[in-house]
Amino acid sequence: MSTSSVTFNRRAFIRTSSLASGGLLIGFNLFTACKPKVQPPVDISQLNFNDFNAFIKIADNGAVTLFSPNPEIGQGVKTAMPMLIAEELDVAWNMVYVEQAILDTENYSGQIAGGSQSIRQSWGPLRQTGATARQMLINAAAAKWGVDPSECSTSEGIITNANGETFGYGDVVKEAAAMEVPENITLKEIKDFKIIGTDARNVDIDKIITGKPLFGLDYKVEGMVYACVLRPPAFGKILDTYDDTKAKSMPGVLDVIRIGEKAKELTKEGVGNWTAAMGKSDKVVVIAKTTWEALKAKEALSATWVDDAVMESTEYQDEQLLGLLDGKEFKTLRKDGNIDKAFSQADKILERTYESPFLPHNCMEPMNFFANITDEKIHLVGPVQTPEYAANAVAGMLGRDVKDVHLEMTRMGGGFGRRLYGDFVYEVAEIAEAIKKPVKLVFSREDDMTAGVYRPAIKYRIKAAIKNGQVTAYHLKEAAVGGNMYGLIPNFFPAGAIENYQVDVANYQSNITTGAWRAPYTNFLAFAEQSFFDELAETMEVDRIQLRLDLLEKVKGTTDERIQYSPERMQNVIKVAVDKSGWGKKGDGVFQGFAAYYCHNSHVAEVADVEIENGMPVVKKVTCVVDCGIVVNPLGAKNQIEGGVIDGVGHAMYGELTFVDGKPQSQNYDKYRLIRMGEIPIVESHMIQNEIAPTGLGEPTLPPAGAAVANAIKAATGNRLTQQPFSKFPELMKVPDQPIIG
Amino acid sequence: MPKYDINVNGVSKSVDVAEDTPLLWVLRDHLDLVGTKYGCGIAQCGACTVHLDGNAVRSCSLPVASVAGQHITTIEGLSKNGDHPVQLAWKEVDVPQCGYCQAGQIMTASAFLDKNPNPTSDEIKTAMHGNICRCASYTRIHRAVEIAATKIG
Numbered sequence: 001m002s003t004s005s006v007t008f009n010r011r012a013f014i015r016t017s018s019l020a021s022g023g024l025l026i027g028f029n030l031f032t033a034c035k036p037k038v039q040p041p042v043d044i045s046q047l048n049f050n051d052f053n054a055f056i057k058i059a060d061n062g063a064v065t066l067f068s069p070n071p072e073i074g075q076g077v078k079t080a081m082p083m084l085i086a087e088e089l090d091v092a093w094n095m096v097y098v099e100q101a102i103l104d105t106e107n108y109s110g111q112i113a114g115g116s117q118s119i120r121q122s123w124g125p126l127r128q129t130g131a132t133a134r135q136m137l138i139n140a141a142a143a144k145w146g147v148d149p150s151e152c153s154t155s156e157g158i159i160t161n162a163n164g165e166t167f168g169y170g171d172v173v174k175e176a177a178a179m180e181v182p183e184n185i186t187l188k189e190i191k192d193f194k195i196i197g198t199d200a201r202n203v204d205i206d207k208i209i210t211g212k213p214l215f216g217l218d219y220k221v222e223g224m225v226y227a228c229v230l231r232p233p234a235f236g237k238i239l240d241t242y243d244d245t246k247a248k249s250m251p252g253v254l255d256v257i258r259i260g261e262k263a264k265e266l267t268k269e270g271v272g273n274w275t276a277a278m279g280k281s282d283k284v285v286v287i288a289k290t291t292w293e294a295l296k297a298k299e300a301l302s303a304t305w306v307d308d309a310v311m312e313s314t315e316y317q318d319e320q321l322l323g324l325l326d327g328k329e330f331k332t333l334r335k336d337g338n339i340d341k342a343f344s345q346a347d348k349i350l351e352r353t354y355e356s357p358f359l360p361h362n363c364m365e366p367m368n369f370f371a372n373i374t375d376e377k378i379h380l381v382g383p384v385q386t387p388e389y390a391a392n393a394v395a396g397m398l399g400r401d402v403k404d405v406h407l408e409m410t411r412m413g414g415g416f417g418r419r420l421y422g423d424f425v426y427e428v429a430e431i432a433e434a435i436k437k438p439v440k441l442v443f444s445r446e447d448d449m450t451a452g453v454y455r456p457a458i459k460y461r462i463k464a465a466i467k468n469g470q471v472t473a474y475h476l477k478e479a480a481v482g483g484n485m486y487g488l489i490p491n492f493f494p495a496g497a498i499e500n501y502q503v504d505v506a507n508y509q510s511n512i513t514t515g516a517w518r519a520p521y522t523n524f525l526a527f528a529e530q531s532f533f534d535e536l537a538e539t540m541e542v543d544r545i546q547l548r549l550d551l552l553e554k555v556k557g558t559t560d561e562r563i564q565y566s567p568e569r570m571q572n573v574i575k576v577a578v579d580k581s582g583w584g585k586k587g588d589g590v591f592q593g594f595a596a597y598y599c600h601n602s603h604v605a606e607v608a609d610v611e612i613e614n615g616m617p618v619v620k621k622v623t624c625v626v627d628c629g630i631v632v633n634p635l636g637a638k639n640q641i642e643g644g645v646i647d648g649v650g651h652a653m654y655g656e657l658t659f660v661d662g663k664p665q666s667q668n669y670d671k672y673r674l675i676r677m678g679e680i681p682i683v684e685s686h687m688i689q690n691e692i693a694p695t696g697l698g699e700p701t702l703p704p705a706g707a708a709v710a711n712a713i714k715a716a717t718g719n720r721l722t723q724q725p726f727s728k729f730p731e732l733m734k735v736p737d738q739p740i741i742g
Numbered sequence: 743m744p745k746y747d748i749n750v751n752g753v754s755k756s757v758d759v760a761e762d763t764p765l766l767w768v769l770r771d772h773l774d775l776v777g778t779k780y781g782c783g784i785a786q787c788g789a790c791t792v793h794l795d796g797n798a799v800r801s802c803s804l805p806v807a808s809v810a811g812q813h814i815t816t817i818e819g820l821s822k823n824g825d826h827p828v829q830l831a832w833k834e835v836d837v838p839q840c841g842y843c844q845a846g847q848i849m850t851a852s853a854f855l856d857k858n859p860n861p862t863s864d865e866i867k868t869a870m871h872g873n874i875c876r877c878a879s880y881t882r883i884h885r886a887v888e889i890a891a892t893k894i895g
Contacts, residue, residue: 074840074877201836208841209832210824211777211817215842218776226771251743251760291780292767293760364781364789364842364876413779413842414876445782635836639879643839646878669786669874677870680880 056085056133062157062170064091067101070122071113071385072204073415075698076636079203081122083632087195088130088188091169092156098203103387103407111409113385114420114516116600116696119632123693127187135182140175141167190630190691199635204411216368216382216410217442224370224438225254227431228294230284230301231451234662235512236311238281242303247286250300252293255435257285262430263423266397279423279513280308285431291442298444309511311661314457317481318355320508321459324479325353330504333490334562337500339465342473346465350539354462354528355723357656358481359455359517360666362674365413366448367424370440371432373398378405378429379438383412383419390422394429417516421453446667454657455517456481456510460528464536465500471536471551473500476529478521480507482514485521491562492522492598493570494529497551512659518647519699522599526703527652527710527724530595534711535720544594544711545578565598572688573605573625580686581607581623591617593712595704601695602628606645608681608708610716612735617716619649619681619709624701626685629692640697641685648705650675656725673727746810750775751819757806765809766790766801769816777817777845781874788873791846791853792816798853817845820852828852831890839877847873851887859895861887 057065066085072078082098103111110121134154141159142149144167151162159167169176207214232238244256260282284301288294310316343349369382378400384390387407395402412419428441443451458480465473474494478484484505495501517523537544552574555567574596577583586592589611596605609621622645631637654673658665666672710721719732726733745758748765750773757772764783769775769792778801781789785800792801793815820826828851838844847870854861854869861869866887875883 072840074838076839199836201833202838202841204841205833205836205838206824208838208844209817209829209848211775211845213776215779217780220774220776290759290767290771292763292771295783296762362876364779364787364840364874366780412840414840416876445784639836639839639882642881643878646880647876650878668784669782670784674874674876675878675880676872676874677880677884678867680878683881 056089056129058169058173060170060173062095062168063097064089064095064157064169065097065099067099069101069111070118071111071383071387071409071412071415072100073113073385073412073419075113075116075118076202076633076640077113077118078411079200079636080119080632081126082203083195083200084122084126085130087193088127089134090154090156093195093198093200095157100409100411103391103405103409105388105391105402111387113415114417116602116698116700118696120601120693120695128185131185131187132182133176135185136176136179137169137172139179139182140172144172144175196630196632197634200633201635214411215365215413216370217365217413219370219381219410220440221370221372221438224440225287225289225435226291226294227428227439227441228286228288228298228444229427229441229447230286230298230303231447232281232305234311235659236307236309236662237305238308239283240304240306242284242301244284244301246302247297247300250293250297252289253286253297254289255287256297256301257287257431257434259283259285259427259430259434262397262433263426266393266426283427287431287435287439294442295444312510312512313660314357314658317457317508317510317659321457321479321481324506324508325459325461325477327506330477330506331484333485333503333505334495335502336495336498337473339473339475339500339502342465342467342500343463343475346467346472348466348539349463350466350532350536351461351463352532352535352722354460354524354531356458356524356527357658357724358457358512358514359651359655360449360452360657360672361414361416361418361517362449362672363412363414363416363418366445367418367443368441369424369428370438371428372438373429373432373436376404380405380407380425380429381410382425383410383415384422384425385412385415385417385419386422390425393422394425397426398429398433416518417520418453420516423453445669449657449667449672450664452664453513453515455523456483456514458521458524460525462528462532464532466540469540469542471498474498474502476503478503478505478525480505480521481510481512483507485525488562488564489521489525489599491564493565494551496555496558496560496563511662519599519703522597522703523648524706524724526595526597526599527706530597530704530707531710531720531722534594534707534714545574545583548574548596564601565603569603569627569688570596570598573603573627576686576688577605577607577623577625580625580684581609583607590620591712591716593708593710593715595707595711597700597704599703600698600700602626602697602700604700604704606701606704606708608649608705608712610709610712612716615735616733617713617735619712621682621684622649622705622708623684624686625688626697626701627688627690628697628700629690629694631687632694634687637687637697638685641701642683644697644699644701645683645705646675646680648702649681649709650679652706652709652724652726653679654725654727656728744807746806748806748809748814749812750814751816759806761805761807763806764802765792765804765806765814768806769801775816775818779842779845781843781846787843787846788850789843789846791849791873793849793853796853796856798850817849820848826852827893828855828886828890831886831893834889835882835886837879837882837886839879843873843875847875847883851883851890855887855891855894859891861891863888
């Protein structure tokens with residue numbers, strides 16, 4: 001039996017209210033005493049998820065509604081989080097309705113989608129919530145029967161006593177809500193799970209396949225108007241003058257306004273600078289009766305812009321980053337031993353530089369948001385990964401009390417990090433404040449791709465010393481746009497495995513807005529390091545799998561508390577991947593590449609199988625082995641694994657946004673290549689079965705994919721790819737006339 | 743502004759819009775049929791796919807003037823109860839992640855299977871290649887089309 005270490009204080013825990021439809025709403029308010037002050041999620045590792053709350057609604061007829069607190073961006077938490085409550089509440093999953101909770105800072109906290117943390121952080125609190133409610137229902141039934149609660153059991157929403165008498169949860173919910181809140185709640189043993197570990201379909205599946213309004217772009221209210229915004233054509237430009245004569249004469253156009261003053265205030269305070277794409281400039285807004293009329297009239301605006309900063313091109317940024325790598329201005333994030341001494345004594349040194357481009361997020365649903373601002377209320381509706389931060393920022397920007405903000409989260413057509421940044425919320429708030437009407441801000445695809453908060457271009461230089469057949473030093477240098485790797489990343493593998501180890505970072509402050517993109521930093525760092533280890537094994541003339549296993553062996557029993565990854569779990573996923581992928585046993589014509597990586601608290605190993613078609617390597621299959629602890633919803637987990645792997649392969653192969661004089665060179669999908677059906681590998685996924693508390697899956701399968709593919713391409717062609725996207729280097733992808741030996 | 747008569751999901755509708763208004767925005771903003779999604783506006787991503795006299799077309803790039811008098815089917819009208827074999831296969835496989843592109847995927851797949859009820863795996867890949875899924879739920883889309891084919895073919 002696992003007994004919860006948390007006890008509840010009644011005042012903080014429960015609120016009940018009658019429902020118009022009958023039944024009761026029970027509000028479970030956990031840990032309200034330690035609510036954190038919300039800060040912008042620049043550093044995702046700093047987010048506090050410990051303060052959870054959930055609502056359970058039980059109707060008189062026993063129907064159960066569970067409110068899913070966190071934003072749904074396609075990672076499946078709207079299905080998986082309620083599963084945790086339902087398991088311990090002990091109801092049948094098919095009796096459960098799930099609703100998206102609104103932003104409610106009184107009763108919830110940590111309502112955020114980021115860092116693959118929702119399941120990890122809610123594993124304890126949400127099960128405790130369900131178990132506490134179940135115990136109260138039992139206590140109520142026992143009191144009615146005049147028996148001891150310990151004589152009662154539950155199953156699928158029915159309470160049974162020793163005499164075989166039964167009550168449905170709906171029969172006793174009123175009494176239950178008045179019960180004392182029990183302490184020392186006992187949670188189910190893993191072997192008794194009926195819902196956790198079973199396949200649950202996406203709770204919105206019926207609505208998705210029939211086209212019901214679910215997304216922010218689908219939301220509308222009576223009298224709503226549409227806004228499209230003309231932003232600077234290039235990063236570094238600010239608005240000077242504009243001419244709206246033509247736009248104003250176009251059908252459906254209601255107004256053209258200039259905004260920016262309030263957003264600039266936000267930037268000044270240092271709160272919104274990282275969120276405000278092109279935030280220094282004023283913007284011109286077309287207000288129209290329909291989306292099309294607004295989009296079209298925006299095109300009819302003419303404006304003049306002035307240069308306010310360096311108008312950066314990709315070549316310029318590359319020079320800056322390479323200059324940083326060559327220079328001496330680094331911040332050291334971790335230093336073990338003495339790398340300089342080890343390099344001076346080395347038999348051999350391997351050094352490589354890896355380079356990545358900027359990437360837009362390209363959520364399929366372009367950025368959009370609804371606002372209606374009155375003296376009484378700031379009503380905000382739409383897709384945002386950080387609703388609490390957005391609400392606070394809007395209230396601050398408008399000089400209003402945050403209590404006036406009513407924010408509803410819609411299902412999101414993708415997030416990938418882009419919707420952590422609320423620039424579109426501030427824009428629509430400023431527009432709504434100015435026009436005093438309900439308004440929907442809509443980004444065109446071009447707006448979405450060119451006013452982004454991009455994955456920054458990053459370059460890594462890795463250098464290793466080899467002495468007497470051992471890796472004696474490892475020096476990782478990062479030069480990145482905007483910021484640097486944070487939190488625990490410098491303590492990921494191979495930290496702890498190599499005696500002399502150092503991580504140094506430097507950054508270049510560009511005027512191009514950058515931010516989190518699915519698996520921030522590790523999405524490219526994994527490529528660099530896992531490519532490097534492959535080449536290191538070749539240089540050392542040792543087996544590439546064994547090299548990794550041997551290094552991990554050295555981490556076992558470490559007393560270094562900064563090391564988060566488990567060498568045992570990492571070795572295990574590696575061994576399973578070797579086994580399941582038929583590593584080294586594939587016949588002629590199949591070239592395999594290996595990569596393993598730990599991030600977002602999960603351990604992943606991947607093997608890519610490449611075959612040659614028309615003289616070029618084609619990724620045919622990726623075997624992916626994941627240890628994310630207990631898998632809450634295997635059906636959803638598999639979807640995340642497959643999507644993460646294909647996303648990783650796709651962006652490594654094709655993803656790139658370049659700039660000329662501050663202007664993004666891709667504006668839409670005709671000039672930006674995303675992986676499509678005809679290019680996907682088969683993904684074979686394996687999840688390690690264990691009884692360890694679950695960790696996240698939204699991100700960790702993406703980072704190793706690029707390295708597995710590059711290592712397989714090396715096996716197929718003899719060429720090492722050190723820059724992404726691979727498609728930019730067709731000469732390195734070509735298969736040589738002579739067969740590859742070895 | 744001119745008036746256009748269009749038949750959407752078996753119902754005749756009259757809309758009063760500029761002639762270059764794409765069918766997509768007529769559906770979404772004028773007829774409240776928001777199941778058809780805006781993705782790119784230039785017929786590159788497939789999120790806006792609907793059927794025009796049974797053929798899969800990109801509604802974002804079809805001016806309403808060009809479809810007057812023709813029969814349009816959207817995701818809302820693909821089946822009465824959400825039980826078209828393609829929809830059922832999507833549910834069986836649990837295809838969606840974020841779900842935004844799926845209406846377009848389903849409309850492409852259903853028009854394709856109407857014409858080719860027994861496709862090969864490569865034919866499915868070719869047919870679905872024009873629809874982007876940013877979450878990369880492609881392996882499940884492929885599987886769902888295969889399953890739907892067994893029910894239709």
